[in-house]
Amino acid sequence: MEAAAGYTRVLVAYDGSPSGEDALAMAQRLRDPGQGALVLACVVPGRAWHLGGRSSPSESDTEAMLAEARTALPAGIPAALRAPSAASPARGMTELAEREHADLVAIGSAKGAADGRIGLARTAGRLLHGAPCAVAVAPPGLRETGPFHHVGVALDDSPEAAAALAAAFAIARRDGSAMTLYAALEKVVDRREEDTRRLRLELQERLDRAADAAPEGVNPGTVLLHGAAGPAIAAACDGAVDLLVVGSRGYGPLQRALLGSVSEELIARARHPVLVIPRQPAHPA
Secondary structure: OOOOOOEOEEEEEOOOOHHHHHHHHHHHHHEOOOOOEEEEEOOEEOOHHHHOOOOOOOHHHHHHHHHHHHHOOOOOOOEEEEOOEEOOHHHHHHHHHHHOOOOEEEEOOOOOOHHHOOOOOHHHHHHHHHOOOEEEEOOOOOOOOOOOOEEEEEOOOOHHHHHHHHHHHHHHHHHOOEEEEEEEEOOOOOOOHHHHHHHHHHHHHHHHHHHHOOOOOOOOEEEEEEOOHHHHHHHHHOOOOOEEEEEOOOOOOOOOOOOOOHHHHHHHOOOOOEEEEOOOOOOOO
């Protein structure tokens, strides 16, 4: 079955900060333009001892802040407001994603991220590991809301990579964007030369098969890199793509993603949004 053109129920972690604005802008780019709705959410801490003596915003203040953000949205984008109380923001957002049947959670970068790269705060990191659906992370200061121009996909031989590929195909077809498929062959000192040649050929064939599966209107390029997957793919994507899609294993999007920490490394090195697709999202994109 062909993937839809975007996400229909997007939960946005919004707290009025620049990071929240980044997440909101990215959510507008990833939502289905015809049927996509947003849920603007800010978790109200449920236990005062989490705040280190600082006062927390009241639920009414939080709802007023969310309502103001909703009025600034372009006409025609439906948006619900949620201000759940929870012991931690990560738990609150994860439980809310389940209750709302969200197919995507959009979050921003940590404060103080360097060089325009994504920084993962503790809350965002826990959300990435626990969310029941796809998760998109926005880099700091990127407020573009228009179509994507160049979509990249990090591929390995897993079923999760196939889910990421399908999501990326749908976005590229919708936006008419360029698309590049990336794979990396890690260097191993004691690997025989003939084995390296065989693995290189297998990887290139895998890339070619994936490119051949593209829907009409999408013409992906392929790039076979040499080196550790995280640094190699991140370097190749930097300044080239404006969205990177990666697959992951397990319940949460970063459970053993791309053979371990590769997805986390791709996020930490990115100046562009990163979309993490679990094997079986609640509602496939």
